[in-house]
Amino acid sequence: MKVVVVGAGIAGLTAATELAAHGADVQVIEARDRVGGRMHGIEVAPGHWVDAGAAYLGQRHTALRELLSRAGLTTVATAMAGDSRFSLETSGARSSAGRLPPLSAVALGEMFDLLDGVTRAVRTDAPWLTPDAERLDRMTAAQWAQENFRHTDAHRFFPLFLGEMMAADPADVSVLHMGFYLRSGGGLNYLNAFEGGAQESRVQGGAHQLCETLAAELGDRVRTGHPVRAVIQDGTGVTVRSESGQWPADAVVIALPPVLADRIEYAPGLPVSRSGARTAPGCAVKLHLVYPAPLWREHGLSGWSVSADGPLLSTVDDSPSDGGPGVLTGFVTGAEARLFASLSADEQRSAAVAQATRLFPELPKPLAFHATDWVNEAYSRGCYAALFGPGDWVAQGPSLVSPHGRVHWAGTETSTAFFGLMEGAVRSGQRAAEEIFTQH
Numbered sequence: 039m040k041v042v043v044v045g046a047g048i049a050g051l052t053a054a055t056e057l058a059a060h061g062a063d064v065q066v067i068e069a070r071d072r073v074g075g076r077m078h079g080i081e082v083a084p085g086h087w088v089d090a091g092a093a094y095l096g097q098r099h100t101a102l103r104e105l106l107s108r109a110g111l112t113t114v115a116t117a118m119a120g121d122s123r124f125s126l127e128t129s130g131a132r133s134s135a136g137r138l139p140p141l142s143a144v145a146l147g148e149m150f151d152l153l154d155g156v157t158r159a160v161r162t163d164a165p166w167l168t169p170d171a172e173r174l175d176r177m178t179a180a181q182w183a184q185e186n187f188r189h190t191d192a193h194r195f196f197p198l199f200l201g202e203m204m205a206a207d208p209a210d211v212s213v214l215h216m217g218f219y220l221r222s223g224g225g226l227n228y229l230n231a232f233e234g235g236a237q238e239s240r241v242q243g244g245a246h247q248l249c250e251t252l253a254a255e256l257g258d259r260v261r262t263g264h265p266v267r268a269v270i271q272d273g274t275g276v277t278v279r280s281e282s283g284q285w286p287a288d289a290v291v292i293a294l295p296p297v298l299a300d301r302i303e304y305a306p307g308l309p310v311s312r313s314g315a316r317t318a319p320g321c322a323v324k325l326h327l328v329y330p331a332p333l334w335r336e337h338g339l340s341g342w343s344v345s346a347d348g349p350l351l352s353t354v355d356d357s358p359s360d361g362g363p364g365v366l367t368g369f370v371t372g373a374e375a376r377l378f379a380s381l382s383a384d385e386q387r388s389a390a391v392a393q394a395t396r397l398f399p400e401l402p403k404p405l406a407f408h409a410t411d412w413v414n415e416a417y418s419r420g421c422y423a424a425l426f427g428p429g430d431w432v433a434q435g436p437s438l439v440s441p442h443g444r445v446h447w448a449g450t451e452t453s454t455a456f457f458g459l460m461e462g463a464v465r466s467g468q469r470a471a472e473e474i475f476t477q478h
């Protein structure tokens with residue numbers, strides 16, 4: 039059986055690996071000149087690589103862990119020892135033990151209780167069948183917060199929390215999507231935690247190595263530099279077309295974020311589009327500030343920070359575990375990311391370095407600065423993952439994984455477990471491969 043997989047992110051590569059292992063004749067067609075999609079590594083100092091895309095994983099990410107172990111890759115604990123730094127008020131940055139911000143405990147308690155209530159109510163297997171789904175799908179998370187939070191501190195912290203969890207501006211996502219995302223990822227506590235949670239560890243040397251290993255194993259079955267434009271089915275098979283080639287097959291896996299899957303022309307056409315007018319591509323810019331060593335540790339600091347003002351809404355210590363430079367990763371998310379992405383490279387650098395100096399006055403200026411702008415990446419319209427806006431789950435949800443004839447769907451956005459994460463992408467690739475073997 040001939041199968042074409044469109045997209046060499048972790049979902050497409052997983053599907054292709056499973057298909058090839060069970061005897062299918064597989065071709066993977068990738069638009070970029072590299073594999074990995076939203077898993078991407080950059081070299082911040084000679085021999086030292088960091089994750090410019092996905093980085094963190096937890097114990098519950100079993101399918102991903104299994105692939106990492108087969109690829110001979112190991113994980114390291116995310117460094118969190120030491121005090122956190124918060125800059126949430128005009129009075130400037132201050133240190134505090136633990137990760138909870140120095141805001142009203144009553145406000146934060148109420149915010150987390152309300153979020154937990156919405157999260158527990160959502161059906162992850164079929165969010166559109168959640169009791170009261172239509173109302174929850176119509177309302178944005180921003181409107182919900184406006185109606186429900188009584189304390190100023192909850193209003194202040196909520197956008198930062200959602201930015202950190204989902205790279206979402208609360209105005210971009212429906213309440214149904216917010217609840218779904220949080221529950222699908224293991225619930226509020228798991229998703230938000232480092233030790234014992236979804237951010238517990240990262241891959242030694244960078245998560246992108248997993249995609250590179252899978253692609254190397256697939257060899258010349260992976261073709262890069264071919265943006266797919268059309269998928270044509272007739273009575274005998276299906277053909278995938280780019281501007282420079284075409285690949286006939288018995289079945290196709292489209293392993294792309296929904297917004298990009300919709301840009302492909304399908305004949306016959308899709309009965310329901312994969313995204314809606316309000317599906318947001320997500321907004322994240324990831325920054326890396328490189329120091330001679332993790333100097334913040336000498337000051338009893340973890341490198342973890344949260345700020346109300348951008349660009350750096352949070353930072354975390356992503357220094358290589360085998361010595362070498364200190365690396366602070368900065369996250370610019372939500373509305374702040376759109377603003378930041380519109381600045382020139384020089385403006386980005388000076389805004390980020392100035393804020394790092396305000397946050398950590400005890401540190402020298404960084405030796406180097408890297409910005410990875412996912413907002414303007416043409417082939418990643420979903421960062422961290424697609425943000426389902428008002429109406430999306432009710433309109434698109436029921437058909438998100440339904441095959442369209444010989445066309446099957448993969449990608450983290452098609453996974454009801456760990457949606458938006460590497461784990462969801464791996465599971466989606468496995469599901470699509472299994473579907474093809476049972477249906478063709």
Ligand SMILES: Cc1cc2nc3c(=O)[nH]c(=O)nc-3n(C[C@H](O)[C@H](O)[C@H](O)COP(=O)(O)OP(=O)(O)OC[C@H]3O[C@@H](n4cnc5c(N)ncnc54)[C@H](O)[C@@H]3O)c2cc1C
Nearest residue numbers: 045047048049069075076092093094266449450458459460
């Ligand atoms: C900044 C950032 C931080 C993140 N942090 C984490 C994290 O800490 N932990 C975690 O688990 N997840 C994280 N994620 C999410 C994670 O990266 C994704 O869930 C996962 O990598 C998605 O994989 P995928 O294969 O579904 O999609 P993608 O990686 O997007 O793969 C799709 C592929 O299709 C290609 N493509 C697009 N259009 C076409 C076309 N027309 N023709 C051919 N090919 C095409 C793309 O180039 C890409 O290679 C993060 C993402 C980002 C951006």
